[in-house]
Amino acid sequence: MxxxxxxxxxxxxxxxxxxxxxxxxxxxxxxxxxxxxxxxxxxxxxxxxxxxxxxxxxxxxxxxxxxxxxxxxxxxxxxxxxxxxxQPRFNVLLRDDKSYPYIRLTTQDAFPRLAFYRGSRKTEGRLFGPYPSGWAVRETLRLLQKLFPVRQCEDSFFRNRSRPCLQYQIKRCDGPCVGLVSPEQYAQDVAHSIKFLSGRSDEVVDELVAAMERASAALEFERAAVLRDQIATLRQIQERQYVNGEGGDLDIIAAAQEAGMNCVQVFFIRGGRNLGNKGFFPQAPADTDEPTLLAAFLTQFYADKEIPPELILSREPEDVDLLQEALGERAGRRVRIRVRVRAERARWLEMARDNAQFALKSRLGSQAGYARRLNELRDALDLDEAPGRLECFDISHTGGERTVASCVVFDGEGPRKPDYRRFNIEGITTGDDYAAMHQALTRRYTRVKQGEYPIPDLLFIDGGRGQLGAAAEALRELGIGGPRLVGVSKGPDRRPGTEQLWLLGQEAPVILPGDSPAMHLIEQIRDEAHRFAITGHRQRRAKARTTSVLEEISGIGPKRRQRLLKQLGGLRGLARAGVEEIAGVEGIGRQLAQQIHEAFHRDVPES
Missing domain, CATH: 3.40.1440.10 (GIY-YIG endonuclease)
Structure with a gap:
């Protein structure tokens, strides 16, 4: 004590x-x-x-x-x-920083659109989900295109068509953009889509069967054949996606524990449809039992997510009555937690348990391999112990334009994405990578010195002795010691696996074998820093180019610029628009519209 x-x-x-x-x-x-x-x-x-x-x-x-x-x-x-x-160290901690994707139907449009959506639930239109992954959303949208030809194209693309696109040719859309479908027929396809996404596919099948019979009676055999194929496709999807005997919304949650690691699998059932599953790996003290783990998981997982009316769990969580009360208060309605289930639900729960066990064993195997890489890195760099926190910096630009620096972080479990940061580099000579590296490290490690982030054990710099020297100078100016600095540069022939490691105070580089686990880990961290930097640079460059053409035209301020981009569907829509369309935007006269049109057709920027 x-x-x-x-x-x-x-x-x-x-x-x-x-x-x-x-x-x-x-x-x-x-x-x-x-x-x-x-x-x-x-x-x-x-x-x-x-x-x-x-x-x-x-x-x-x-x-x-x-x-x-x-x-x-x-x-x-x-x-x-x-x-x-x-994130207290003695609590069960769930790392789940992603928002979950939905399918959004833009019911506010005359011809509504189905689209992938991730963001606030307070948005125009109607949302269906959540789905456990972006893949699950895209797969559902792909299936919907086969069933009901509701458009999925961007508004800017839709508004600027003069003839139907490829989706019409392959019978994935009815061409509402050019008036090839009546509003009544399109509304019926939208209604069928809503019923399908709401778990009411049986109603859709009944309606399609009745329509097929009417078409046959009227000798419209081609129409009847199309409806027959729709019904068959819908039946196949039902067999693959629907949970027998289920018609509502629920989550099935199972936990597995082994060797100090935890896995929680969540299966998302909405409208009787299995939208997929996702595994989570909460950190928890070694003596945490399954009821405590599940209780902590539920309160953190549903802190900012939709809570279904029913949760089926592999074990009864700690303080189950209190949990039901708290989750019900958060959801604004009753939430039931059930453990003892029968028949089909028991089989689904067993499948969730099996998935949790499988994911945990895979993770343990992966972690063992990652731990071996860390130990190999310790030996390769002659460290006292395996590094617990590793950071890597990279610089990205195109000819010195819109330079962005990235910082990625790995810990004992792998990438720690909440700690990733990007830095927009300003006030340096164009293309000066040394100055860019110095500025990025100064900005990052000023915050480290203030206690916002821990000091890493290893600090990798993407580059040779010059970049390494700039990094070391930045740390010296801040009075920060501790991290071991390592520069990672391409080999003479620039082939992967021939990288050279530069250490402060050593004239010759360290060259590890291409099959070295330590080298594989360094390449993984360096490649992640490069990916993160170049993505940020491209976003910054695209944003700058989006507004640069408009900014050069006299008489267009921020409000007019925003109105043009919004009403004409972004930069691409504006570039395709004619003078009359541009002049039709509020606050834009014909003379100004002519200037805008000439500017875009003189130099159409990338987007």
Whole structure:
């Protein structure tokens, strides 16, 4: 136990429900917990025998902060938000920073469009999902194009057609852009799409069968054959995607634990359709059992996501009644957590368990290989221990234009994408990579010095001795020591596997064998930094070119520029538009429209 007097820590803590935060001597948060009675719960850490993990935590406690809530349910919600924000080392932690994709139907349009969507749920149109991955969305959109010819093209493309596109030729669209389908027929296809995405495919089949019979009675055999093929395709999709006996929305969640690692598999069922599954690997203290793991997972996973009315779990989570109450409060309706299920649901739950076990074994195998690479890197660079945090910087530009620097981060488990950063480089001589590297490291490590990020064990620089020297100078100016600096340059013939490693103070480079696991890890980190840098550079360059032509035309300010791009479907739509179309935009006269048209056809920029 530490030397802090528990009575001093406990004296001002009330018996109300709320959340407590255990702090170390530096003010860092060790643990976040909730309690029905705060004082009693916190006192229990000092008055009973504890396992080794809790003993270690208690030995580091220097202070305790509490937040009082009205109910235990409110405390549970606040606890999950604080854990996601603070990432305390003694809590179960879920890394899940991605928003989930949806299919959006633009119901506000005369001819609605089906499209991939990721972002706020407060948007125009109607959303279907969420889907576990972008692939699942794209696959569903592909199937929908075979079933119902609802357009999926961009608005700018749709508004500027004078003849139907290839999608019409291959019978994936009815050509609403050029008036080849009536609004009534198109509305019927949209209605069928909505029913399909809402899990009401049986209704669609019944309607198509009735339409096929009417077409046959009217001797419209070609139309009847098209409807027959639609019905057959829909039946095939039902066999592949639909869960027998299910008609509502639910998530099936199963956990697996082995060798100190955890996996949670989530199957998304919406409208009776299996939208796919996704695996998660929460970090948790070694003695965390499955009920505790699932309880922590649910509160963090559903903190900012849609909660279905029913959750089927592999084990009953800790405080299940409280969880149901808190999740129901967040969802605005009742949420049921079920563990004991039968028949088809039991088979689906067993499949979720099998997937969790398989994903965990694959991860353990991958982690073992990654750990071996880290150990090989330790030996290759003569380090005292395997590096726990690695950073790599790269510079990207085209002829010095719109220079962007990237910083990617790897830790003991692999890429740590929330810590990635890009830097737009300004105020240097065009094409001066040394100055760009110096500026990027100065900006990054000023924040490191302020305590925003930890100091890495290894710092890779994409480049040779010159870039390495610029990086070392930046760290010296900031007074930062600690990270081992390594420059990674291409070999004489610039082939992969012939890279040279430059270390400060050494005249000759270190050259590792091409099949070295350490070299493979360095190449992976360097390639990730390159990918991240060039993506940022291309985005910055495209953004600059999007507005550069308009900015050069006198009389077009930010508001007119925005109105032009919005009403004509972006830069491509504007480049294709005629003088009359441009003049039709509010605030743009014919003379100005002529200038815009001439500017774009004199020099059409890339997009």
């Amino acid at each position: 530490n030397e802090v007097d528990p009575r001093r820590l406990l004296k001002d803590i009330p018996q109300d429900p709320g959340v407590y935060r255990m702090l170390d001597a530096t003010g860092g948060v060790l643990y976040v917990g909730k309690a029905k009675r705060l004082r009693r719960r916190v006192a229990s850490y000092f008055g009973r025998s504890l396992n080794s993990r809790l003993q270690l935590m208690v030995s580091q406690i220097a202070d305790i902060e509490v937040t009082v809530t009205r109910t235990e349910g409110e405390a549970l919600l606040l606890e999950s938000n604080l854990i996601k924000a603070l």
